[in-house]
Amino acid sequence: xxxxxxxxxxxxxxxxxxxVVESESQVPLAMAEALAKGKxxxxxxxxxxxxxxxxxxxxxxxxxxxxxxxxxxx
Numbered sequence: 001x002x003x004x005x006x007x008x009x010x011x012x013x014x015x016x017x018x019x020v021v022e023s024e025s026q027v028p029l030a031m032a033e034a035l036a037k038g039k040x041x042x043x044x045x046x047x048x049x050x051x052x053x054x055x056x057x058x059x060x061x062x063x064x065x066x067x068x069x070x071x072x073x074x
Contacts, residue, residue, distance in 0.1 A: 031045070
């Protein structure tokens with residue numbers, strides 16, 4: 001029974017990861033719509049991108065095995 005339960009949990013993890021990927025794919029569409037409707041300004045968008053870049057930089061600094069060329073995860 002424990003083996004079956006472990007397999008079920010692994011399947012749920014894969015399912016949840018698929019949901020995350022699906023949700024992440026909708027973010028650019030929502031941002032494009034917000035830009036088109038004027039609910040998100042260009043400066044807001046650039047500020048968001050700056051925050052994302054800063055977060056990525058801090059994450060790469062915090063890992064000892066980070067690549068030196070800046071092409072993280074590619």
